[in-house]
């Protein structure tokens with residue numbers, strides 16, 4: 598999608614510190630970390646909300662959930678982590694391209710749950 602920040606990162610039009618990429622997803626560091634380690638796992642297909650997701654996009658999202666636990670060393674998650682998906686304004690979603698927050702380590706004032 599043309600005006601989407603994360604689509605631009607996926608296309609390489611905006612820089613990001615990418616730590617993993619394949620045909621289905623990209624994982625990069627959050628620019629404003631809310632925990633000691635804070636990455637975003639972003640499916641490459643653009644959709645705003647879980648409610649908008651097609652079956653194919655759902656398969657892509659499942660691949661994200663299956664990949665994240667295999668990247669514990671690269672993402673610094675050896676001692677545990679939490680996954681967060683904000684859905685809509687009241688959840689504080691600010692980028693409307695669905696993404697999974699991967700948070701690990703000391704909290705820095707952001708308590709999504």
Ligand code: AMP
Pocket residue numbers: 602611613625626627628629630637682683689690691692693
């Ligand atoms: P959300 O509020 O759930 O939509 O999460 C959006 C996340 O994207 C926030 O944690 C932001 O800090 C992060 N973010 C915004 N712009 C960038 C960027 N250019 N590179 C990396 N992360 C970003």
Ligand code: ZN
Pocket residue numbers: 598601602603604605642643644693694
């Ligand atoms: Zn997008």
